Amino acid sequence: MIPAFLRRHPLTVIVLAQLCGTSLWFSINGVWWSMAPDLGLSNADLGYLTLTVQLGFIVGTLTMAATGLADRFHASVIFAVACLCGALVNGAFLLVAAQPPFDLLLRFLTGLCLAGIYPLGMKLIISWVPRHAGVALSWLVGMLTLGTALPHLMQGMTLGIPWQWPLLGASMLALLGGGLVLLLGDGPHLPKAGGKIPLRQGLSGLKIPRFRAVAGGYFGHCWELYAFWMLVPLLVGREIGRLGAADAWIPWLAFAVIALGFAGCVGGGVISRYRGSEWVARRALAMSGALCLAYPFLTWAPAGLLLILLALWGVAVIADSPQFSALAAANAPQELVGSSLAVMNAIGFALTVPAIWLTSLLWELQGAWVLLWLLPGPLLGLWAMRGLKKK
Secondary structure (H helix, E strand, C coil), rough: CCCHHHCCCHHEEEEEEEHHHHCCCCHHHHHHHHHHHHHCCHHHHHHHHHHHHHHHHHHHHHHHHHHHHHCCCCCHHHHHHHHHHHHHHHCCCCCCCCCCCCCHHCCCCHHHHHHHCCCHHHHHHHHHHHCCHHHHHHHHHHHHHHHHHHHHHHHHHCCCCCCHHHHHHHHHHHHHHHHHHHHHHCCCCCCCCCCCCCCCHHHHHHHHHHHHHHHEEEEEEHHHHHHHHHHHHHHHHHHHHCCCCCCCCHHHHHHHHHHHHHHHHHHHHHHHHHHHHHHHHHHHHHHHHHHHHHHHHHHCCCCCHHHHHHHHHHHHHHHHHHHHHHHHHHHCCCCHHHHHHHHHHHHHHHHHHHHHHHHHHHHHHHHHHHHHHHCCCCCCCHHHHHHHCCC
């Protein structure tokens, strides 16, 4: 009876599972302000821990594409197993926190598990709700955004409680998400590929001009997105310090800035039904690029104004992501949608690594001026999207 109820609302089930599963992604970042002084860690350590998650995700998505796992096996089973493993690895981090290389290894393994959650969530959406994919995927990526912000909320709600508890909470949420998807199962609208799928077939989408243009825009978006999310608590902390407010506000405002991306995703999805995914993706990428350029030159402005700009940036920086996914799914070879999306994710997330590394390394030296290092992403992404005008 439970599966029958869930199957009547597949989109709701998948997006809630995505929210729960992706809470693992920035679980360390969410507790950073209490964990770092407790363990004697620096902001550079935050960058390294974030980078290893990204590297794990890249290796995982490439493995998916090279082995054909994303198209050879049930997406719901892969998603559930990845949630289970991710929950266990995230919990085990408590035993080795601030003990390199074991802490970095476990964050790498967390990223590896996330490769079975995020891309497979996209495939599950397409398999259940093939019509209006831009709208459906906007809810999925919106939940990824809330999942990213959730650790900050959990930290804000548990101030005074050891930072280990929010981390364990993220693991429990991941278990819940995996269980929901396992009960739901796969949708009926995608063919199951047979046999082993070589990596070169996963790359075959890049031979299609329109898919390549979409991927180029997505790559520029990725360069900016995760580095910005990593910097949010640092940028918020800067403005809280200027206001003379208590540090207890930092996790709450960091959550708000990132979580506002949910509104950007869902609002962009609604608009895409009338104006198209390409229209939304272009304008969201242009807006976040404009904020990339403007923010460092406005650091003299009142702290309240800069917090408002961060909120607007939080909306714009992720609003294009579901539209890129919808455009990619529409332009990829249909029998290889899972592998094509996995390859696109792998390359895109590979580009997050130098962006995160640069900004975390240079933050102490340059402060908010490090945001200019993110600007090439939106600029080159918009340039690549010129190919979408060609039929």
